[in-house]
Amino acid sequence: MSEKEVKNLEEIFEARIARDEKIEPKDWMPEKYRKTHIRQISQHAHSEIIGMLPEGNWITRAPSLRRKAALLAKVQDEAGHGLYLYSACETLGVSRDELYDQLHSGKAKYSSIFNYPTITWADIGAIGWLVDGAAIINQVPLCNTSFGPYARAMVRVCKEESFHQRQGYEIMLTLCRGTQEQKAMAQDALNRWWWPSLMMLGPTDAESVHTEQSMKWKLKRKSNDDLRQQFIDQTVPQADILGLTIPDPDLKWNEETGHYDFGEIDWEEFWQVVKGHGPCNKERMSARVNAWNNGEWVRDAAMAYAEKKEANKLKEAI
Amino acid sequence: MSKNWPLWEIFVRSKNGLEHRHFGSLHAADAEMALENARDVYTRRNEGVSIWVVESKNITASNPAENGEMFEPAQDKVYRHPTFYDLPDEVKHM
Numbered sequence: 001m002s003e004k005e006v007k008n009l010e011e012i013f014e015a016r017i018a019r020d021e022k023i024e025p026k027d028w029m030p031e032k033y034r035k036t037h038i039r040q041i042s043q044h045a046h047s048e049i050i051g052m053l054p055e056g057n058w059i060t061r062a063p064s065l066r067r068k069a070a071l072l073a074k075v076q077d078e079a080g081h082g083l084y085l086y087s088a089c090e091t092l093g094v095s096r097d098e099l100y101d102q103l104h105s106g107k108a109k110y111s112s113i114f115n116y117p118t119i120t121w122a123d124i125g126a127i128g129w130l131v132d133g134a135a136i137i138n139q140v141p142l143c144n145t146s147f148g149p150y151a152r153a154m155v156r157v158c159k160e161e162s163f164h165q166r167q168g169y170e171i172m173l174t175l176c177r178g179t180q181e182q183k184a185m186a187q188d189a190l191n192r193w194w195w196p197s198l199m200m201l202g203p204t205d206a207e208s209v210h211t212e213q214s215m216k217w218k219l220k221r222k223s224n225d226d227l228r229q230q231f232i233d234q235t236v237p238q239a240d241i242l243g244l245t246i247p248d249p250d251l252k253w254n255e256e257t258g259h260y261d262f263g264e265i266d267w268e269e270f271w272q273v274v275k276g277h278g279p280c281n282k283e284r285m286s287a288r289v290n291a292w293n294n295g296e297w298v299r300d301a302a303m304a305y306a307e308k309k310e311a312n313k314l315k316e317a318i
Numbered sequence: 319m320s321k322n323w324p325l326w327e328i329f330v331r332s333k334n335g336l337e338h339r340h341f342g343s344l345h346a347a348d349a350e351m352a353l354e355n356a357r358d359v360y361t362r363r364n365e366g367v368s369i370w371v372v373e374s375k376n377i378t379a380s381n382p383a384e385n386g387e388m389f390e391p392a393q394d395k396v397y398r399h400p401t402f403y404d405l406p407d408e409v410k411h412m
């Protein structure tokens with residue numbers, strides 16, 4: 001194809017998206033669109049998979065059968081989200097194996113929030129409430145994104161997320177209505193998860209690359225700062241109901257703007273965690289890589305069994 | 319390096335009376351495992367009463383780049399639609 005022909009195709013392509021048409025896997029697409037989508041969808045998938053680890057830490061120690069069943073179901077949903085997203089990503093012509101390789105070799109990133117430890121039961125409440133809460137704010141606009149398989153996966157994901165957030169908030173509520181020690185535990189969890197949750201919505205608009213292109217392709221509909229403000233505005237009243245204090249002395253309602261003002265985010269911490277120096281980066285990666293490597297003989301055995309069964313079927317047919 | 323599990327396309331009937339609809343795909347060693355995995359991945363909340371699995375390599379798909387030749391011939395056949403025929407108003411409901 002000549003350069004001019006490609007340019008022409010690109011214009012038609014951009015116009016289709018502007019008209020709100022969806023792009024499906026076999027449609028022609030610019031190489032940059034394919035690459036950007038592989039990167040974003042796979043990072044999203046990796047985050048769902050690694051995201052199971054901090055919560056999985058508490059499944060055996062949940063305080064009641066009710067809590068245990070709910071947490072187990074929630075973590076299983078996150079596995080499901082990872083699988084919906086990997087399969088959407090594979091429609092772009094990348095294999096599952098390559099995607100896993102990118103995760104295991106550290107080439108691909110996942111959400112840095114999962115590099116923080118879950119040291120008390122209240123952390124499970126805080127994660128559901130804040131981390132899933134921030135994830136919902138990030139994900140809802142993606143239900144209308146331009147790439148069909150991604151949009152469809154996100155619709156399914158978003159339907160499941162609201163249970164995640166509610167179960168987390170209920171844990172917090174129970175702790176806050178409990179003994180003084182329980183309430184203190186809830187406050188401590190909020191103190192540790194608040195700032196990382198704000199960082200989850202991404203670097204400030206001034207710092208963030210690709211935003212304009214992503215807006216055009218509907219990979220993004222609102223800027224990181226707008227999403228962050230939305231998260232803060234919706235979460236502060238929820239903390240009030242719990243009787244907890246947001247760990248930000250500069251946080252206060254601004255009558256004029258109709259939003260909460262808030263303090264400076266420590267972006268240095270964010271970049272440190274992204275670069276691999278968070279409290280649990282190494283632990284998360286080794287848990288994931290070991291799970292994959294230690295399961296290899298099981299995958300091989302299943303494949304060998306399937307091939308043997310298939311061969312027997314053929315033999316019987318002769 | 320070992321052989322990877324093949325890819326399967328998953329179709330789910332959400333209730334009797336409705337058709338099976340494409341839900342997504344997953345990897346499994348064989349059809350039986352694909353069915354079990356599809357149950358766990360795509361029907362955790364009663365989304366289905368029946369599942370079909372088809373190995374992805376067995377699907378033949380039309381090429382969107384050839385949509386012209388493929389679908390345009392139907393465009394000028396307006397006589398396939400009821401509104402093409404002029405009937406007097408006295409004939410109600412036809």
Ligand SMILES: [Fe+2]
Pocket residue numbers: 048077078081157
């Ligand atoms: Fe999720």
Ligand SMILES: [Fe+2]
Pocket residue numbers: 078132135161164
């Ligand atoms: Fe979730």
